[in-house]
Amino acid sequence: MAALVEDMPAGFGVAMDLLVGAGAAYAAAIRGNRILSSAAAYLHGVCVAVLLQAIAFVSLVLVSQRSQSPTVVDVGQMRFAVVTPQTALYLHNLAAVLWTRTITDSLPALVLLAILAALLAFVLATPGLLRRSAA
């Protein structure tokens, strides 16, 4: 196997083929075992949960930027999070300043949200992609 790999021409395409092939072989081996398959599913579920929580955090910051008063997240007596704005409140009387501030402040959060959503879509689609490539 090592000699076969060494005889192959060096190139990005060959490297990608080897990587995808190795990934598909590992996926097939994991899918063939019930315990390994469940462990992989656990890892996948944890990854999805982390991404969902990151999206929730960025969404909370994004929503709080549209409000001048503190944003409180609580259920009954249980308080989860508070977002307190730290800007000079008198600036909010000027509609033009508020508009500019909202646009410029929201842009990084929107970009982060888009990246996280794309990552989540990729993670959710990965098992299906691997199954299709193995078939």
Added chain:
Amino acid sequence: MRRAWAGTSALLLALLILAVAESGLAALLVVFSYVLKIDVALGLGFIGPTFSSGPGAGPIVQLYSPTAVAVVLFTAASGLASAAWTFRRWRLSA
């Protein structure tokens, strides 16, 4: 005896994955606090680390102990539900 060891190993592995995932989430919060120019204060019982993105930063996000508990429970439940679903519906494909 072997089943007990296998169960213990699986439990330890699940806890390790959970710990790594929570560390990754905490690291993401620190990165986000710098990118979004916000201060993040964690009120976790007797410890309360604060990540400041510098002077003149934006809003302060305070996260309390119930958030930490909910985050761990949600992550573990998501992983366990996914694993249980796969374990019950597993079929050996040709």
